[in-house]
Amino acid sequence: MFSGEQEAAVMGEPPGSAPVKNAVIDIQMESPRRDHIVWSxxxxxxxxICCLGFVAFAYSVKSRDRKMVGDITGAQSYASTAKCLNICALVLGLLLIIILIIIVSTGSxxxxxxxxxxxxNHGGH
Known part of the structure; x- marks a missing residue:
């Protein structure tokens, strides 16, 4: 008997059976990508502005769903779209606020x- 067969016989396996080989699978987890859901x-x-925040929120939720399923590529795609929409919504919102401040201050x-x-004029009469 070979040494593997002797170990198998000692462990209670039937003699003559092939030794069990273990395979190690190394799963590399990618760092979790941001889905920008709080920002959205x-x-x-x-x-x-123009519902950009709501659309960005929808894409953030889709990104989180894809990440939970394990579709990293899809999650990155949705997250990238959500990020772009968030940037547009934030810039347009800040511009609108600045314009309103200018209008209110000049109007006042x-x-x-x-x-x-x-x-x-009334005091001079």
Whole structure:
């Protein structure tokens, strides 16, 4: 008997059976990619210009679903689209806020100037 067969006989295996070979499979886990779901939720609630935040949120959820299934390529694709949509929503939202601040501040200055002229005209009578 060979040494493998002797070990098998000692362990209770029938004599003459082939020794068991173990295979080691090395599974490399890729680092989990970001799905940008928190950023998408923020944009959905606060910066939802032209529904870009909501669409980004939908793509983030799709990315998370693909990641849970194990489709890393699909998850990366959806996450990349969500990131682009989030950037667009954030930039457009910030531009809108800046424009509104400019309009409100210049409008209030015009109102104050008109009021001061009105007071000066009535005060001169």
């Amino acid at each position: 939720l923020f944009n959905t609630l606060f910066m939802n 200055l015009m109102v104050l100037q008109a009021l001061s002229e009105l007071i000066q």
